[in-house]
Amino acid sequence: MELSDDNLQILTEYLKKTLDPDPAIRRPAEKFLESVEGSQNYPLLLLTLLEKSQENVIKVCASVTFKNYIKRNWRIVEDELNKICESDRIAIKANIVPLMLSSPEQIQKQLSDAISIIGREDFPQKWPDLLTEMVNRFQSGDFHVINGILRTAHSLFKRYRHEFKSNELWAEIKLVLDAFALPLTNLFKATIELCSTHANDASALKVLFSSLILIAKLFYSLNFQDLPEFFEDNMETWMTNFHSLLTLDNKLLQTDLVSNAIQFLASVCERPHYKHLFEDQNTLTSICEKVIVPNMEFRAADEEAFEDNSEEYIRRDLEGSDIDTRRRAACDLVRGLCKFFEGPVTGIFSGYVNSMLQEYAKNPSVNWKHKDAAIYLVTSLASKAQTQKHGITQANELVNLTEFFVTHIQPDLKSANVNEFPVLKADGIKYIMIFRNQVPKEQLLVSIPLLINHLQAESIVVHTYAAHALERLFTMRGTNNTTLITAAEMAPFVEVLLTNLFKALTLPGSSENEYIMKAIMRSFSLLQESIIPYIPSVITQLTQKLLAVSKNPSKPHFNHYMFESICLSIRITCKANPDAVGSFEEALFMVFTEILQNDVQEFIPYVFQVMSLLLEMHKNEIPSSYMALFPHLLQPVLWERTGNIPPLVRLLQAYLERGANTIASAAADKIPGLLGVFQKLIASKANDHQGFYLLNSIIEHMPPGSVDQYRKQIFILLFQRLQNSKTTKFIKSFLVFINLYCIKYGALALQEIFDSIQPKMFGMVLEKIIIPEIQKVSGQVEKKICAVGITKILTECPPMMDTEYTKLWTPLLQALIGLFELPEDDTIPDEEHFIDIEDTPGYQTAFSQLAFAGKKEHDPVGQMVNNPRIHLAQSLHKLSTACPGRVPSMLSTSLNAEALQYLQGYLQAASVTLL
Numbered sequence: 001m002e003l004s005d006d007n008l009q010i011l012t013e014y015l016k017k018t019l020d021p022d023p024a025i026r027r028p029a030e031k032f033l034e035s036v037e038g039s040q041n042y043p044l045l046l047l048t049l050l051e052k053s054q055e056n057v058i059k060v061c062a063s064v065t066f067k068n069y070i071k072r073n074w075r076i077v078e079d080e081l082n083k084i085c086e087s088d089r090i091a092i093k094a095n096i097v098p099l100m101l102s103s104p105e106q107i108q109k110q111l112s113d114a115i116s117i118i119g120r121e122d123f124p125q126k127w128p129d130l131l132t133e134m135v136n137r138f139q140s141g142d143f144h145v146i147n148g149i150l151r152t153a154h155s156l157f158k159r160y161r162h163e164f165k166s167n168e169l170w171a172e173i174k175l176v177l178d179a180f181a182l183p184l185t186n187l188f189k190a191t192i193e194l195c196s197t198h199a200n201d202a203s204a205l206k207v208l209f210s211s212l213i214l215i216a217k218l219f220y221s222l223n224f225q226d227l228p229e230f231f232e233d234n235m236e237t238w239m240t241n242f243h244s245l246l247t248l249d250n251k252l253l254q255t256d257l258v259s260n261a262i263q264f265l266a267s268v269c270e271r272p273h274y275k276h277l278f279e280d281q282n283t284l285t286s287i288c289e290k291v292i293v294p295n296m297e298f299r300a301a302d303e304e305a306f307e308d309n310s311e312e313y314i315r316r317d318l319e320g321s322d323i324d325t326r327r328r329a330a331c332d333l334v335r336g337l338c339k340f341f342e343g344p345v346t347g348i349f350s351g352y353v354n355s356m357l358q359e360y361a362k363n364p365s366v367n368w369k370h371k372d373a374a375i376y377l378v379t380s381l382a383s384k385a386q387t388q389k390h391g392i393t394q395a396n397e398l399v400n401l402t403e404f405f406v407t408h409i410q411p412d413l414k415s416a417n418v419n420e421f422p423v424l425k426a427d428g429i430k431y432i433m434i435f436r437n438q439v440p441k442e443q444l445l446v447s448i449p450l451l452i453n454h455l456q457a458e459s460i461v462v463h464t465y466a467a468h469a470l471e472r473l474f475t476m477r478g479t480n481n482t483t484l485i486t487a488a489e490m491a492p493f494v495e496v497l498l499t500n501l502f503k504a505l506t507l508p509g510s511s512e513n514e515y516i517m518k519a520i521m522r523s524f525s526l527l528q529e530s531i532i533p534y535i536p537s538v539i540t541q542l543t544q545k546l547l548a549v550s551k552n553p554s555k556p557h558f559n560h561y562m563f564e565s566i567c568l569s570i571r572i573t574c575k576a577n578p579d580a581v582g583s584f585e586e587a588l589f590m591v592f593t594e595i596l597q598n599d600v601q602e603f604i605p606y607v608f609q610v611m612s613l614l615l616e617m618h619k620n621e622i623p624s625s626y627m628a629l630f631p632h633l634l635q636p637v638l639w640e641r642t643g644n645i646p647p648l649v650r651l652l653q654a655y656l657e658r659g660a661n662t663i664a665s666a667a668a669d670k671i672p673g674l675l676g677v678f679q680k681l682i683a684s685k686a687n688d689h690q691g692f693y694l695l696n697s698i699i700e701h702m703p704p705g706s707v708d709q710y711r712k713q714i715f716i717l718l719f720q721r722l723q724n725s726k727t728t729k730f731i732k733s734f735l736v737f738i739n740l741y742c743i744k745y746g747a748l749a750l751q752e753i754f755d756s757i758q759p760k761m762f763g764m765v766l767e768k769i770i771i772p773e774i775q776k777v778s779g780q781v782e783k784k785i786c787a788v789g790i791t792k793i794l795t796e797c798p799p800m801m802d803t804e805y806t807k808l809w810t811p812l813l814q815a816l817i818g819l820f821e822l823p824e825d826d827t828i829p830d831e832e833h834f835i836d837i838e839d840t841p842g843y844q845t846a847f848s849q850l851a852f853a854g855k856k857e858h859d860p861v862g863q864m865v866n867n868p869r870i871h872l873a874q875s876l877h878k879l880s881t882a883c884p885g886r887v888p889s890m891l892s893t894s895l896n897a898e899a900l901q902y903l904q905g906y907l908q909a910a911s912v913t914l915l
Helices: 005-018 023-036 042-052 056-073 086-101 105-122 130-140 143-161 167-197 202-223 232-246 257-269 272-278 281-296 300-308 310-319 326-362 364-382 401-414 422-434 441-454 460-475 487-504 514-549 556-576 578-597 604-617 624-633 642-666 668-682 688-701 704-724 728-745 747-757 761-776 780-795 804-821 868-882 886-894 897-910
Strands: 383-387 391-395
Touching (some): 005 023, 042 056, 042 086, 086 105, 086 130, 364 383, 401 422, 422 460, 460 514, 487 514, 747 780
């Protein structure tokens, strides 16, 4: 694409259409942009548009499109095409920083995110001058520019908070600190001084405070990995300045600066080498009274978010999102202080909690915020260690959690009016979530009907928290790793639980509430066959919801849990009544057809997984409705999207398992297409294992005559890949395949096909691949396939006994005994780096595995061989009967003593001898 005015105009028109709410206009525009994004200059056209377009909406749209383009395509994935040409990469890095700094804030944020994505891949090695360019801009004096740099630095360096310690990471942080620590400290001091200078200028303070917020975030990120020597000299200065800021009047407390300043104190107070800064009782009391307590209060802004921006409130409160609230920061500071000063801090706050609760008791309708602050303070004090999955895992023993629960939490939830005091209801439900491991089970069982009742609350926060709390309770594990709450204990509540959960999806603001849908999924999983009487109603509601959201999928987690719930409905019902599969197909196929016809990319991988699950429910037959779809599944365009590959392979495997004969007779002309898919997959390091899954199913299930003409070409393709790009993953898959082939067609057929490609190739494969590499095979079924295949080569292949291949007989047997008895060889050469499908950047390429559509592990030799060691002994006995004296002679001359001892154990266990 040329950098021309015509192309800029075309791009402008298509960007406008992507904003159209009508899918008929929007989707073709999105498809067009997807089709041209691989063209040279495409990203530069987007950058030109966001710089020069006269329409602000186009500038913003171009910036978002550019950021998403970078997210999808910047990473270079081994063995795949470089999606952005080198000249475009160089031009982007040369222009993006100055362009970001000269853009309005809305666009600046998008470009800043793009820089951080590029930085994750290229900084510092491929973008060494980025730091210098950023630091130099601190001298500009223009806080729009300075904030742009700080925002970019924050998005670039915040990953230091989450990465595992390593020498490479520390070397990178040291590089950043060498360049950044002093300029950042100087900027901080200068900005604090400017705050004093402009103390009466609200607009100036707003800009300066936004700078201080970003500086605090940066300081937190750069200190997270605990390299104290860079900031230690100035720590008291930082501490004094932040402490002073936090005790200013309420005008300041209305900004996000407070939460970041508190987070700074929280990060410092839990470091052993800064403990002395907090040991003074006056300092500790001042922080508790003047910093923590005031910031625990439920302020007007919190109330507004609770009522009018529930989704954001929930995201911040439940997920601890990056935009930290003051309360979360204060809570983190309490936890930090308790690390070294638990007794004094608990003592200081106990008095505050009691007085707050007394104030509430005097006049609940007026003083409810006092109780809210008390609950939050108790929660902060009691929480020593917490995980998203298990809630509080370590609690402050000085706080009686059960007593507080019974006395102060349950009464609010037992109130008949679920819409009264919604904030306190949410607090109570959250208390159950957080302390579910500390509260006795009998109290949790009392809470379940209360939570079910609160699914009807009008407040989005309350009914969302109720759903989330139920979902968390249903995942708790008791003894023997079974669920703590049992299906039997839930029996009285099944109908009201399902009714209220689905009703909650009809409440305003919750039509695509991911917490409710996750609770539906978890309820199905816990209740199992108890839900069967309600399935007709449930599947109708799920199908209607699927049809509605497929028009414009926007909530990935909601969609995922919805498909999981559909899979659970199918599994649970068809386990009890296999014939019910037809009613599910009847309910779902119309919607699935619409999704496939409209190319709803986000849903297609899910549809293939559900179809696989349904098809696998059929016994040895493929209904005509599936056969009509079969040719379409082989279309190359479907296989271009990485996210489609695993579910498509799974679906084709289901076709082969259930209807190989039908395919061989009614769709024989499609076999080349099937093998074409295999050929495409086998050429990719990322997807070659999927190619082998497909090939193994073809070999196992297709009638031999239908693939005879293709067999030699299959092996030639595999050898070409082996020669051009041998990896450990490929070798492991190749070993499983050739042994499966040996089991299916016989050892002699395997030897003949190898030697027909090149004389003596069979011996080369044994010597260079099977014998030295078999120890690398992993997985019980995979090892069993290899064991049975090698046993066949040893005992059912005449050339192994009377040709030049005979010298390989004993080494092959020794390798097989090693496969049985030695640890798996899991070493991988240093030069091999695999990119998992899940790691490829961008939502559209991701594959989301449905847990409840999972495929049962299939053992192709299960009916033939139970114990492969016994099978080896019996097969050797049979061979020795046919060739008396030969087998003992070969064993005694060249099998090592340890392997011989193991073999004698197998013979003894099988009650056979060698003749």
